[in-house]
Amino acid sequence: MSNLGKYYEFELINALDNKKVKNIEPNYVYVLERLYGPLNKRKKIYCRHADKFIKPDVIITYEGIEKAISLKTGTACEVHRENVRTFIPFLRNLGISKNIYSSLS
DSSP states (O other): OOOHHHHHHHHHHHHHTTEEGGGSOHHHHHHHHHHHSSOOTTSEEEEEEOSTTSSOOEEEEETTEEEEEOOOOSSOSOSOOOOHHHHHHHHHHHTOOHHHHGGGO
8 A cells, every 4th residue: 555544544443343342452542541531441432533634633433422533644753733824814703812823923
């Protein structure tokens, strides 16, 4: 598979989908507990791709509650970077006070 991100998406889906919590690897259970809180080991997790070409990448369902996640690959030390010229209008649109973002520009 030429796209490493897609590979990891398929790996996650294969590791979680239609599996009881007790049969999921501990590192995945750790992440699931961060998403859902305490888990019942006898309950199933469902995992699928999100709609094509949109973020998030994967939808995880536990006890009927869906959580959308985006997987990241690479070596960058940042999660997301936004140009300040587009970020400030976004903040204004949210009604954020100019005092909050005036030091950004």
